[in-house]
Amino acid sequence: MQRKQFTQLLNDILKPDSIADFCPNGLQVEGASEVKKIVTGVTASQALIDAAITENADTILVHHGYFWKGESQPITGMKKRRIAALLNNDINLYGYHLPLDIHPEIGNNAQLAKLLDIEFTAGLESGPNSVPVKGRLKTPLSGEEFADKITQVLNRAPLTSLVRKEKIDTIAWCTGGGQGYIDLAAAQGIDAYLTGEASEQTIHSSREQGIDFFAAGHHATERYGIKALGELLAEQHGFDVTFIDIDNPV
Known part of the structure; x- marks a missing residue:
């Protein structure tokens, strides 16, 4: 499926315009033009990105993405390394926060x-x-x-x-x-x-x-929404989806 169609599909499911949020919902980092292999996880950490690269994924779908209100804006350090890994591997990053909660x-x-x-x-x-x-x-x-x-x-x-x-x-x-x-x-x-x-x-x-x-x-209470979203995409729309749980004690 083309990225534009995939974005619309997610927005149709989650309706991000229905609720004000603390971050942009939807496509946050643009990668491959076609979505074939999806990795889902709770947070777009470096560990999840590295796992997605190993899986040869073209798209990562998370609950906790990037660009939160009040965060430091310069793309340096940890943020630079994460975004560089996505761009260098042509991986789309989608994040849905409150729309996935509710x-x-x-x-x-x-x-x-x-x-x-x-x-x-x-x-x-x-x-x-x-x-x-x-x-x-x-x-x-x-x-x-x-x-x-x-x-x-x-x-x-x-x-x-x-x-x-x-x-x-x-x-x-x-x-x-x-x-x-x-x-x-x-x-x-x-x-x-x-x-x-x-x-x-x-x-x-x-x-x-x-x-x-x-x-x-x-983390423990928010593993299940993103996992369910991935399962819906696999069962109803035929995507190849892998849920990867990066452990977090908090």
Whole structure:
């Protein structure tokens, strides 16, 4: 498929114009004019680029790409080496951030809910494109039981603040660095909040507002949207797609 058609296909799936973001969504670095071999991954790190070169990929598709608001603009050092590797090997780089988080089927939030047996009910914020969402556990669990489930499913033990004696029924969640939404979840009387990261003040919010908290890892909670997108492209459009998981403990 020609690059222009592929870009339109991705935009039709993810609808990046529907939400304001902190980075450009879509084609970020232009490479080969035809898309044949795709590598997907969470972040466009040097390790992922090197793996894509080994795979003879012409396109890399990630959740965390480049050119974030507020980042240093000069293309030097690490940024220069990454972009040079893409250009020297004629590799396209596509990044989709919030549009991949919020997609109702293949998005990070949707995929994490599927893995952890959570039923979606609504957005946590008002409006049609809430980044954090809320729902219920299909089977209510104690905080300890839910932490064990996260460990088994994501293959990493979450950081927890378990302050309630009752089982968790209602839960809100946001993959990645969504710890700031815990206060919104607590204000709505939700039993527990799940995200990727924690800040120092997050634990105080949990303790003082009586809401169980789970930080299961930014990378660990966001592996599944980009993987699902690649699987969709392979199954429905015939692309050769390889998901490469570059481990990250954060």
